[in-house]
Each structure stands twice: as C-alpha cells, then as structure tokens.
Amino acid sequence: MAVRGLVCRECGQRFPAEAIFVCESCFGPLEVEYDLDGVRGEALRERIAGGPGSIWRYQDLLPVPRVPEWDLSPGFTPLVRAHRLGDALGLPNLYLKNDTRNPTWSFKDRVVAVALAAGKRFGFTVFSCASTGNLANAVAAHAAKAGLRAVVFIPKGLERAKVITTAVYRPTVVEVEGTYDDVNRLCLEIADEHRWAIANVNLRPYYSEGAKTLAFEVAEQLGWRAPDRVVVPVGSGNMFVKIHKGFEEFERLGVIPRQTVRMTAAQAEGCGPIATAYKAKTDKVLPVRPNTIAKSLAIGAPADGAYVLDLARSTGGAVESVTDGEVVDAVRLLAQTEGLFTEPAGGVTIGVLRKLAASGAIGPDEVTVAYITGIGLKALEAVEEVVEPSVTIKPTLASFEERVLALAGG
Numbered sequence: 001m002a003v004r005g006l007v008c009r010e011c012g013q014r015f016p017a018e019a020i021f022v023c024e025s026c027f028g029p030l031e032v033e034y035d036l037d038g039v040r041g042e043a044l045r046e047r048i049a050g051g052p053g054s055i056w057r058y059q060d061l062l063p064v065p066r067v068p069e070w071d072l073s074p075g076f077t078p079l080v081r082a083h084r085l086g087d088a089l090g091l092p093n094l095y096l097k098n099d100t101r102n103p104t105w106s107f108k109d110r111v112v113a114v115a116l117a118a119g120k121r122f123g124f125t126v127f128s129c130a131s132t133g134n135l136a137n138a139v140a141a142h143a144a145k146a147g148l149r150a151v152v153f154i155p156k157g158l159e160r161a162k163v164i165t166t167a168v169y170r171p172t173v174v175e176v177e178g179t180y181d182d183v184n185r186l187c188l189e190i191a192d193e194h195r196w197a198i199a200n201v202n203l204r205p206y207y208s209e210g211a212k213t214l215a216f217e218v219a220e221q222l223g224w225r226a227p228d229r230v231v232v233p234v235g236s237g238n239m240f241v242k243i244h245k246g247f248e249e250f251e252r253l254g255v256i257p258r259q260t261v262r263m264t265a266a267q268a269e270g271c272g273p274i275a276t277a278y279k280a281k282t283d284k285v286l287p288v289r290p291n292t293i294a295k296s297l298a299i300g301a302p303a304d305g306a307y308v309l310d311l312a313r314s315t316g317g318a319v320e321s322v323t324d325g326e327v328v329d330a331v332r333l334l335a336q337t338e339g340l341f342t343e344p345a346g347g348v349t350i351g352v353l354r355k356l357a358a359s360g361a362i363g364p365d366e367v368t369v370a371y372i373t374g375i376g377l378k379a380l381e382a383v384e385e386v387v388e389p390s391v392t393i394k395p396t397l398a399s400f401e402e403r404v405l406a407l408a409g410g
Contacts (some may be wrong), residue, residue, distance in 0.1 A: 002035035003017050003033070004034060005017045006020065006032060006205055007033040011025055011028055013026075019197070019203060030205045040253055045224065047060065054073040057076065061216070061249060062212075063114065063209050066117065070145055072113065073103070074110050076217060077097065077098055079096070079097055080338065082096045082337070082338050082370075084338060085333070085337040088333065088337055091362065093364075095218075095367070096338065096371075097217070099214070099371065105134075106134035106296075106378075109138045110211060111138075111199070111210035112138040112142045112199055115206055118197075119197035120146070125148060126195075126197065129152055130184040131180075132158065133154065133166075136153075136162070136171075136173070139171070140171040149171075151172040152173055155175070155183050156178070159378060159379045179298070180290070211242035212243070214246065215242075215250070219247065219250050226261050227261060227367045227368060229262040229367070229368045230262075230263060230370075233297055233348050234274060234297065234302070234308060235298070236299050236303050237265070237304030239373075243263075244261070262318075264317040264319070264320070265317070266348045266353070267352075268293075268321060268344070269321040270292030270294075271291065271298045271300060285309065287301040292327075293324045294324075294348050295379070296345045297344075320356055321348075327344050327351050330346075330354060333350060334372070342372050343374040344382045346376075349373075353368070
C-alpha cells in the first residue's frame with residue numbers, strides 16, 4: 001500500500017491524505033490516489049492468493065492497513081453459479097455475488113472496515129454515519145469491536161429489524177424526522193462542526209475504497225477474469241462506481257486481461273432518478289422524494305448519479321428500474337430457485353435482471369454477475385403479506401395424509 005494522497009475526480013487537484021472529502025476549488029468528490037509502480041500482475045496475484053480470506057487480501061490496493069484487533073473479517077463472500085435462476089431467466093452463465101454472508105449481513109461491512117481503520121489513523125474516538133439501515137448495523141458492530149463510541153443517524157420509519165440489529169450493539173441510535181437525504185445533510189453539518197468520524201462523509205474517500213473489493217473478489221473467483229456484465233443495485237451510486245474502478249485497477253495492473261464490463265444499474269421505480277435520466281437520454285439527474293419498499297436504496301439525490309449514467313452508457317450497460325410488486329416477486333423468485341433470501345435491494349437487482357433478460361438486453365452467452373448486497377431477514381415486512389400460510393394438522397398420520405401429502409406431491 002502506497003497512498004500518495006487524495007485527488008479530485010472532477011478537476012484533478014491534489015490534497016494530502018486527511019479526513020476531507022470535497023475539493024475546495026470545485027467541490028468535486030475526492031478519491032484516494034496510489035503509487036502502484038511496484039505492484040504488478042503475477043506477483044500481485046500471488047500476494048492476494050496468500051492473503052487472509054477477507055477484504056484484506058487486497059491490502060496493496062486499499063488506503064489503510066488492517067487493524068487486527070479490530071477486524072471482523074468482512075469480504076471474500078461466495079460467488080454462486082445460479083443454475084436454477086439462470087434456467088428460469090434464460091441466462092446459463094449467471095452468477096450471484098452473495099454479500100449476505102458478511103458479519104452484519106450486508107456489503108456495508110466492507111466499506112466500514114476500511115473507514116474504521118482510517119478513523120484510527122486520524123485519531124477519532126466517535127464513529128458515526130448517515131444510514132438507511134445496513135450501514136448503521138455495520139458501523140455499530142465494528143465500533144463495538146474497536147471499543148469506540150458509535151452514534152448512527154437514520155431516517156424515521158426504517159424496517160424494525162434494521163433498527164433492532166443496530167441497537168443490539170449499544171450505539172446511540174438517532175432517528176431523524178425526514179428522508180435519508182435530510183439525514184445526510186445533517187451529518188454534513190455535524191462533520192463541519194464536530195470532530196467525529198462520519199464514515200460516509202469526512203471518511204468517504206477511504207470508506208468508498210472498500211467497495212472495490214466487490215470487483216476484486218469476483219475477478220479472482222472467476223479465475224482471474226472479469227465478467228461480461230454486472231448488475232448492481234444503486235442508491236447513491238458509489239458502490240456502482242467503485243466496482244467499475246476495481247475491475248479497471250486489476251486490468252491496469254495486469255492482474256486480469258483487459259475487457260469492457262457492461263455496467264448495469266438497478267433502481268426501484270419509487271426512487272429511480274438515475275433510471276429516469278437514462279431513459280430520457282439526459283445527463284441531468286433530478287432529485288426525487290423516495291417512495292419504495294427498497295429502503296436501503298431510498299436515496300432521492302444520488303451523489304454519484306452522473307457518474308453512474310456515464311459508466312452505463314460508455315460500457316454498453318444500462319440503467320433500469322422495477323416496481324415494488326416486481327421487487328417482491330423477484331425476492332421470492334431468488335429464494336425459490338437459489339435458496340437465497342435477500343432484502344428488497346436484492347429484489348431490485350433480480351427484478352431488473354429478469355426484465356433485461358426478457359427484453360433481450362442481456363444475451364444468453366454473457367457471463368453475468370448479479371450483486372446481492374443484503375439479507376432478507378432485516379426486511380421481513382416486504383414479503384410477510386405474500387408468503388403462503390402454514391398448514392396446521394393434528395398429530396396423527398390421518399391428518400398428515402389428509403392435509404399435507406397431496407401438497408407435498410406424495
């Protein structure tokens with residue numbers, strides 16, 4: 001790992017590697033800049049393969065070192081060949097990146113682990129975030145492991161399970177009367193006025209680098225090659241951008257062969273400003289007020305919306321959206337075909353995948369990876385009204401044969 005500093009994505013101005021996130025000249029987002037001259041191909045592959053079974057196997061390409069005593073070992077989650085779902089959709093080369101297997105059951109553990117290590121480096125003692133649920137879970141858990149005080153800010157009305165699975169780690173949970181965008185604006189002000197480590201605000205350049213590991217792992221698990229297409233659920237758009245950056249870095253360093261990955265973004269129709277702009281063939285992403293069951297994607301003013309549009313168009317991908325009904329159907333389809341229960345964000349991914357496959361936009365020969373980023377147990381409300389009720393019987397063979405045998409195909 002050799003970090004040169006931070007660089008503005010818009011104007012290229014450079015800054016020291018500090019807890020800052022916005023260019024003081026043009027207000028563009030800041031990103032970590034590395035010195036990778038001595039990191040190349042086969043030698044890098046060998047170091048990765050010999051590393052731990054977590055995101056920290058990619059230490060050469062992350063901005064901060066692992067802190068062993070704080071580490072919950074996120075990452076290196078399964079890449080599953082989705083035979084039955086692929087058969088249902090006509091996609092024989094379909095894979096699922098199952099990030100429900102992380103310590104707090106979502107991809108947010110990846111970004112939080114990196115942010116926390118950065119927070120230690122900068123000497124912060126309070127760890128915080130603006131969250132739609134999953135990030136709050138991860139911040140609370142990782143802060144507990146590190147012995148830091150955690151304060152998490154969430155919009156009022158989140159899924160109850162997400163609030164409980166955050167509160168169990170004993171952070172201070174602050175419910176804000178407003179949308180996620182209101183919560184985020186408040187955290188921007190807090191970051192300006194108080195010395196708190198806010199994972200997705202003043203630590204954002206480091207935090208967001210953790211999402212690159214979603215590309216690194218897929219490439220490694222496919223045998224050191226990129227897929228033809230990825231389908232990624234999009235709220236702010238940051239994960240989408242960083243997945244593309246991850247493939248690009250591996251290609252530039254000779255870790256994998258060069259090829260264009262068709263970047264495909266999935267949004268909920270009730271909060272799909274990027275999809276709306278894509279379909280209207282405009283570069284302007286207009287903010288919306290979220291109204292969707294996919295609450296982890298309910299970000300009405302996506303910070304990286306313009307970058308998502310550009311990547312989808314330049315790589316031959318797409319941006320598509322699905323209704324709440326299609327989300328629920330997709331959650332059930334994934335569960336019934338692959339035994340994987342996802343939160344609504346994963347239903348958005350699979351719903352868009354199904355929609356694009358049906359239209360012929362995704363070809364049957366494409367090696368396609370769909371990202372499943374959070375577990376369904378934290379959002380039971382999404383499906384509790386549509387699952388079939390239990391069958392009640394008496395404790396007798398006759399009752400079993402009368403009520404169950406025919407249902408089970410016996």
